[in-house]
Amino acid sequence: MTDFSKKEGKLKIKIGVLVGVALFIFGFFYFSKSVFADDIVLKSGRIVKGSITEQTDEYVKIDFQGVNLTYWKDDIKEIRPDAANLPVSMTPSRFHLPVFEPSPVTESKSLLSVQNPSKGKKSFFWKVASANADMYVLGSIHMAKANLYPLDKKIEDAFASSDILAVEANINQMDFLSNLSFMESGIYLPPETLDRHISKKTYRLVKKKVARIGMDMNQLNMYKPWFLAMQLLGLELISLGFDPGQGIDMHFLKRAQGNMRIIELEGLAYQMDLLDGLTDNEQEGFLVSTLADLDILETKMDQLFSIWKSGDVAGLEAMIQEASSYPQMASFYRKVLYKRNRLMVKKLDGFLRRGGDYFIVVGTAHLVGSEGMIQLLRKKGYSVSQL
Numbered sequence: 001m002t003d004f005s006k007k008e009g010k011l012k013i014k015i016g017v018l019v020g021v022a023l024f025i026f027g028f029f030y031f032s033k034s035v036f037a038d039d040i041v042l043k044s045g046r047i048v049k050g051s052i053t054e055q056t057d058e059y060v061k062i063d064f065q066g067v068n069l070t071y072w073k074d075d076i077k078e079i080r081p082d083a084a085n086l087p088v089s090m091t092p093s094r095f096h097l098p099v100f101e102p103s104p105v106t107e108s109k110s111l112l113s114v115q116n117p118s119k120g121k122k123s124f125f126w127k128v129a130s131a132n133a134d135m136y137v138l139g140s141i142h143m144a145k146a147n148l149y150p151l152d153k154k155i156e157d158a159f160a161s162s163d164i165l166a167v168e169a170n171i172n173q174m175d176f177l178s179n180l181s182f183m184e185s186g187i188y189l190p191p192e193t194l195d196r197h198i199s200k201k202t203y204r205l206v207k208k209k210v211a212r213i214g215m216d217m218n219q220l221n222m223y224k225p226w227f228l229a230m231q232l233l234g235l236e237l238i239s240l241g242f243d244p245g246q247g248i249d250m251h252f253l254k255r256a257q258g259n260m261r262i263i264e265l266e267g268l269a270y271q272m273d274l275l276d277g278l279t280d281n282e283q284e285g286f287l288v289s290t291l292a293d294l295d296i297l298e299t300k301m302d303q304l305f306s307i308w309k310s311g312d313v314a315g316l317e318a319m320i321q322e323a324s325s326y327p328q329m330a331s332f333y334r335k336v337l338y339k340r341n342r343l344m345v346k347k348l349d350g351f352l353r354r355g356g357d358y359f360i361v362v363g364t365a366h367l368v369g370s371e372g373m374i375q376l377l378r379k380k381g382y383s384v385s386q387l
Helices: 004-008 011-027 153-160 176-185 200-212 225-239 248-256 268-276 280-309 313-324 327-354 373-379
Strands: 038-042 047-055 059-064 067-072 076-080 125-129 133-140 164-167 261-264 356-363 383-386
Touching: 125 153, 133 153, 133 248, 133 327, 164 248, 164 327, 176 268, 200 225, 200 280, 225 268, 225 280, 248 356, 268 327, 280 313, 280 327, 327 356, 327 373, 373 383
Parallel strands: 133 356, 164 261, 164 356
Antiparallel strands: 038 047, 038 076, 047 059, 059 067, 125 133, 125 383
8 A cells, every 4th residue: 555645636647648658659758569459340430440359249358468348239330350460449339449640620620630730830859960960859759640741851751861769668579478578567466456556535436437428347357557548648648649650759760670770779679677566656656647637638648749749848847857756756757757757768878979870769758858858969069959
């Protein structure tokens, strides 16, 4: 049991946007790729992909990374078993999940309707100059929509002129065993359970939220707080049409595969170990903030993408500064953001000294602020300019 609930107060609402959304999208977390193979075609025309675990006359249950989600037969037009292995796109049917393709009706109302940035407009994109190397650094969005593309021509041109792509983790290499390892690291071994590691107040909040979206709390009670937070946030983002396959990392990894050298700055194993090494209080803070995000996620995602598209460094810095100023979350930020910034900059410094043409893609949250990677590179004496 933790004492987090005694301290949370207004904290859970104020920090929710940054911890639960910005780090997931801009800084750290990946939603693992699908290893499932069934298609369910809904009467709305949308397609759901997953592994069917149970069928009755009334419903179909799908296994999504160990979580059973239910679709009512009244909502289903057709079931296609053993479909091609594609990224997962699922959530309970009442969310009316879109396929990962832009919809002319709904997309036009969103700030995510992206046009190519106007000439001279800044992006979350920098050039780092050294005597031996050319380096471009792009702030990534790990889950996005198809209408994010095409990216600004200056970004695509810089990538085309580079010989080496460096990313936090090569998510193209994730396979069944990687997903299994990820699952194992996020699940308690008996007799440990979620309710033993978070406060009663937080546990009641979790039960309320998961009941609303049709999940089985008995099953989720085996999940560690950080893992449950990622599942809930990832499912909600997917229900809003965000696709890990449309993330900027994946966009460039696909293009680099077989055409240029790919370097990992961290790797998936490192990231999983980091998450699993968080204290109970740190994990509970992440879970509470995620739960607070779920009801306002669409609005906040529009705001965050607007900041990214406009290259609004000050806007993102202000959000991170507000969230990281809370003492309860200080250690969380040190581990999942600032410490990693220093380690990745150390590697970038080595690249710049050795020479070469580099294209770096890291979560946008890593780049801004006094402890961000851009400022750390400047402190090392490099000339860094936002493009």
